[in-house]
Amino acid sequence: MTAYDAAVIGAGAVGSAIASALTRQGARVALIEARGDVGAGTSKANTAIWHTGFDAKPGSLEARLVARGHRLLEERAEEFGWPIQRVGALLVAWDEEQVARLDAIIEQSRANGYTRARAMSADEVYAAEPCLGPGALAGVGIPDEGLLDPWTITLALATDAVVNGATLLLDTPVSRIDRVADGYSIETPSGVVSCAWLVNAAGLGSDLVDRAAGHSGFTITPRRGQLIVYDKAARDLVRHVILPVPTATTKGVLVSPTVYGNVLLGPTAEDLEDRTDTRVTPEGLDFLLGHGRRIMPELLDFEVTATYAGLRAATEHSDYCYAVFERYVRVAGIRSTGISSCLALAEQVCGDLAEAGLVTTPISTPRTIRMPNLAEDRPRPYADADLIAGDPAYGDLVCLCERVSAGEIRDALASLVPPRDTDGLRRRTRALAGRCQGFHCGARVAAALAGRP
Amino acid sequence: MTDVLIIGGGPAGLSAAAAIAARGARVRVVDRDEAAGGVPRHSHHPGYGLREARVLDGPAYARRLVERAIRAGARIDVRATVTDLRPLVGGGAEADITAPGGRETVSARAVVLATGCRERPRSARLVAGSRPSGVLTTGWLQRLVHLDQGSPGTRAVVVGAEHVSYSAVVTLAEAGCRTVAMVTQDDNHVSFAAFDLVARARFRFPVLTRTRISDIHGGDRVTGVTIERSDGRRGHVECDTVVFTGDWYPESDLAVRARIDRDPRTHGPLVDTRARTGTPGVFAAGNLIHPASTADACRQDGKRLADGVASWLDGSAWPDAWASIDVHSPLLWSAPGHFVPGEAGPIRLQTARPVNSPRFQVEQDGRAIWHGRLPYIRPTRPFALPAAALAGARGPVRIRIA
Numbered sequence: 001m002t003a004y005d006a007a008v009i010g011a012g013a014v015g016s017a018i019a020s021a022l023t024r025q026g027a028r029v030a031l032i033e034a035r036g037d038v039g040a041g042t043s044k045a046n047t048a049i050w051h052t053g054f055d056a057k058p059g060s061l062e063a064r065l066v067a068r069g070h071r072l073l074e075e076r077a078e079e080f081g082w083p084i085q086r087v088g089a090l091l092v093a094w095d096e097e098q099v100a101r102l103d104a105i106i107e108q109s110r111a112n113g114y115t116r117a118r119a120m121s122a123d124e125v126y127a128a129e130p131c132l133g134p135g136a137l138a139g140v141g142i143p144d145e146g147l148l149d150p151w152t153i154t155l156a157l158a159t160d161a162v163v164n165g166a167t168l169l170l171d172t173p174v175s176r177i178d179r180v181a182d183g184y185s186i187e188t189p190s191g192v193v194s195c196a197w198l199v200n201a202a203g204l205g206s207d208l209v210d211r212a213a214g215h216s217g218f219t220i221t222p223r224r225g226q227l228i229v230y231d232k233a234a235r236d237l238v239r240h241v242i243l244p245v246p247t248a249t250t251k252g253v254l255v256s257p258t259v260y261g262n263v264l265l266g267p268t269a270e271d272l273e274d275r276t277d278t279r280v281t282p283e284g285l286d287f288l289l290g291h292g293r294r295i296m297p298e299l300l301d302f303e304v305t306a307t308y309a310g311l312r313a314a315t316e317h318s319d320y321c322y323a324v325f326e327r328y329v330r331v332a333g334i335r336s337t338g339i340s341s342c343l344a345l346a347e348q349v350c351g352d353l354a355e356a357g358l359v360t361t362p363i364s365t366p367r368t369i370r371m372p373n374l375a376e377d378r379p380r381p382y383a384d385a386d387l388i389a390g391d392p393a394y395g396d397l398v399c400l401c402e403r404v405s406a407g408e409i410r411d412a413l414a415s416l417v418p419p420r421d422t423d424g425l426r427r428r429t430r431a432l433a434g435r436c437q438g439f440h441c442g443a444r445v446a447a448a449l450a451g452r453p
Numbered sequence: 454m455t456d457v458l459i460i461g462g463g464p465a466g467l468s469a470a471a472a473i474a475a476r477g478a479r480v481r482v483v484d485r486d487e488a489a490g491g492v493p494r495h496s497h498h499p500g501y502g503l504r505e506a507r508v509l510d511g512p513a514y515a516r517r518l519v520e521r522a523i524r525a526g527a528r529i530d531v532r533a534t535v536t537d538l539r540p541l542v543g544g545g546a547e548a549d550i551t552a553p554g555g556r557e558t559v560s561a562r563a564v565v566l567a568t569g570c571r572e573r574p575r576s577a578r579l580v581a582g583s584r585p586s587g588v589l590t591t592g593w594l595q596r597l598v599h600l601d602q603g604s605p606g607t608r609a610v611v612v613g614a615e616h617v618s619y620s621a622v623v624t625l626a627e628a629g630c631r632t633v634a635m636v637t638q639d640d641n642h643v644s645f646a647a648f649d650l651v652a653r654a655r656f657r658f659p660v661l662t663r664t665r666i667s668d669i670h671g672g673d674r675v676t677g678v679t680i681e682r683s684d685g686r687r688g689h690v691e692c693d694t695v696v697f698t699g700d701w702y703p704e705s706d707l708a709v710r711a712r713i714d715r716d717p718r719t720h721g722p723l724v725d726t727r728a729r730t731g732t733p734g735v736f737a738a739g740n741l742i743h744p745a746s747t748a749d750a751c752r753q754d755g756k757r758l759a760d761g762v763a764s765w766l767d768g769s770a771w772p773d774a775w776a777s778i779d780v781h782s783p784l785l786w787s788a789p790g791h792f793v794p795g796e797a798g799p800i801r802l803q804t805a806r807p808v809n810s811p812r813f814q815v816e817q818d819g820r821a822i823w824h825g826r827l828p829y830i831r832p833t834r835p836f837a838l839p840a841a842a843l844a845g846a847r848g849p850v851r852i853r854i855a
Contacts, residue, residue, distance in 0.1 A: 440571070
């Protein structure tokens with residue numbers, strides 16, 4: 001007996017997007033996640049950049065899917081209510097060697113089908129970004145790069161899958177996968193999941209899932225990225241995503257605003273063995289502060305709101321590890337561009353599965369959901385007089401730094417994919433994500449989570 | 454129409470409200486907490502009100518301040534958060550306020566910023582490691598224990614050795630959590646010797662000086678910390694709770710939004726001896742400008758600024774030129790940061806290191822114009838020089854320890 005048409009392993013941005021797309025195609029889908037929440041791996045701790053793919057390797061699958069995904073995220077922003085901000089990127093050269101590489105970067109972007117990158121003189125660079133540190137020699141403007149909200153996108157897609165009939169299985173690590181006559185049998189501590197088609201979107205664990213499914217095409221090497229989040233008071237310093245000239249091994253350290261109104265400095269790029277090591281290290285912080293001091297010295301005068309580290313799922317291959325086997329789709333090695341490309345990857349998987357023989361009837365009128373807004377460039381509940389007049393809970397602020405109301409916390413707890421802990425609540429509402437880190441509201445947020453008034 | 458909008462209902466804001474309302478102005482206090490009173494509201498230990506020769510605990514002290522403000526005629530709104538502040542042409546400002554009762558914009562001819570300060574959390578101190586639960590500040594701890602009857606853990610490391618750090622130890626003990634160590638990068642604790650002796654005798658914990666936490670360990674919950682001494686030696690302390698105490702930072706978000714000039718030394722608004730900021734009609738007082746002084750010192754600020762607010766409401770001009778007040782090491786900052794010659798007032802100062810029997814000298818154009826001595830000064834405990842120190846000043850001054 002086949003319970004599901006498709007099982008998607010991994011409920012990050014990529015897995016959630018695939019589950020949403022397959023569900024809307026009419027497939028019976030199980031979305032299987034080892035952790036206790038969706039988007040709790042690579043999708044939760046990254047630079048939150050809305051990539052155009054201008055700097056991808058021409059001809060690669062990543063280049064095509066990031067470019068396509070960039071458009072799709074914008075097209076569906078209104079439907080889901082996720083914020084994206086086209087602030088533009090500014091790639092800055094700090095020495096002659098870097099200046100010499102700018103033409104090649106523009107050529108590469110053209111080869112990727114992106115035609116709006118343009119060379120900028122030092123004067124233009126400083127006019128665009130007045131608080132940049134001294135010593136910038138030239139730059140490249142990429143006007144369509146931007147910012148996105150990784151938590152809301154992932155949560156929206158997982159919720160969309162669930163509201164249209166998918167089954168979300170959290171806290172469900174996969175212990176064994178068996179190929180059976182009409183598909184796969186997936187063993188988990190909470191029972192066996194049977195499916196006709198298996199999609200591996202397991203991120204940091206995708207090579208283990210690949211091997212369990214009887215393949216062996218790649219190995220994941222977690223690449224840690226540590227980041228520093230600066231106080232919202234610093235937001236006015238930065239107008240664009242400020243990128244360095246990439247090297248062969250890393251895209252380098254950037255300074256960027258976030259949709260929430262903070263400023264990010266990071267990431268590091270450290271290859272690790274341990275797939276769970278999201279520690280921040282003194283060396284990592286020193287490295288970032290050193291770069292920050294050069295890129296934007298004034299930034300370092302502001303208070304640090306948070307530090308964190310995420311692990312990108314890197315492999316020995318330079319492109320995504322994407323392959324379709326008989327009844328198995330490998331969607332792995334997505335590294336740091338998965339949120340930008342997730343909708344395009346989902347499209348790809350749906351198309352490939354249909355071609356491989358998955359026959360379904362698309363849901364004619366899928367149910368739609370709209371996510372609460374966490375971004376600062378559009379009104380949030382605390383500033384919405386009509387909303388508060390209709391429900392005083394939206395005027396009852398619990399997290400004071402981030403202006404999160406009791407109403408939003410209540411809504412998150414009552415949602416289809418509710419938070420289970422303070423981290424989950426923070427990703428859904430921004431409660432505890434502010435500068436005081438709980439000095440004012442820690443006790444009240446914990447009480448709300450525990451169901452106390 | 455509100456004459457005076459006071460943002461923050463702690464000791465500074467409430468005493469300002471009482472003093473200004475007593476002169477007949479329409480005063481409205483907005484506080485974002487569920488009750489007014491500020492930090493003393495959840496500091497359940499005696500030691501408040503010493504200036505009036507009374508010994509009160511924090512909540513009782515807070516209640517008295519609230520009662521006095523209300524009796525004087527001030528209106529107090531709680532659970533009301535000012536989310537933005539915009540100076541008005543001609544002086545004063547308008548504030549966007551969110552409360553359960555609704556969202557409104559209030560204009561006032563005079564605004565008093567009294568938003569206080571917060572402890573710098575782990576992230577602001579850039580402490581490395583994993584991100585388990587069980588890492589908090591004293592403010593969080595005291596609300597957890599006193600306002601929410603919650604429980605911290607069983608074994609705590611307290612970071613910092615100032616007054617508030619000992620307060621954290623007491624709160625932890627009340628909640629059944631043992632303090633296993635107090636760590637400070639300084640050479641010694643900087644609280645009262647009596648606090649240190651009594652607390653250590655009663656709760657039996659070591660104060661590890663010249664030591665910092667270099668790493669926090671744990672998955673879901675803290676399991677321990679790596680401590681590092683100034684000579685590089687390292688050790689491990691098992692604990693399930695880490696409390697970051699003190700290291701106060703002003704809550705200057707609204708001042709930043711309103712583009713009010715700030716003092717880079719304190720990070721709070723730059724004020725003069727009458728609590729005036731650089732923005733006409735906007736005053737600032739309390740621990741927003743001198744973090745963190747005692748509740749009584751904040752209360753004195755509030756009382757003192759009433760004259761200046763009244764005279765502004767009566768039509769006095771706002772100054773447009775000030776003389777600077779610079780400080781010399783080991784002094785870190787002064788509040789006020791500048792003054793109008795002829796307007797003397799007490800000056801609060803902060804020191805980087807302990808000095809016994811310091812002799813202060815106020816200099817103008819390189820010549821001493823005032824001398825004075827204090828018994829001792831300690832880091833993290835701002836202290837005041839009397840108004841006389843500025844009485845003879847006619848231009849920029851520099852304060853040094855001779």
